[in-house]
Amino acid sequence: MVGDKTTVYKVECDQKCLGQVIGCKGKNISGIRAVLSATLARKGIRAIVEIPYFVVEA
Template identity: 75%
Template sequence: MSSSDKEIKVVKMARPVEPPRADDKEAEISREKGRAFLHGILLEIMDRPEDIAVTYSVGERTTIFKVECHPKSLGQLIGAKGKNISGIRAVISAMMARKGIRAIVEIPYIEPNE
């Protein structure tokens, strides 16, 4: 092998990509849009619209959307094998991620009657 026939190995290293950060005013508008969108979805899939409430709280790095509903409507919220709530969480998470906001949808826990 001559000096001109040497193989050159190239190693590519991935750089961490920072998600875009929304400023406080933009982030607050995005969170309110997410809350309204989530509330709208719930109104369409659940029976007792008067008992549905969606609030959010902002943590250090995460926004938590908290859903309150009538205990008898919880099954409609969760869906068969959790498909409804999984889909809702995926959509809300994707919506907020575009704005650089991490989001979680929290649902009520109701103790089973013994």
């Protein structure tokens, strides 16, 4: 899934601050992902934002 035109960004913070990074119903992290993806999409680069302590269930 990660190729030449994909960059993975990892958000590093204390585990106690994780709630603030994610935000209410994921609004903060969704905003971060949207801005980063939109900015890099102009250059043809795909962005993935990961939070090490947060596991997304598929």
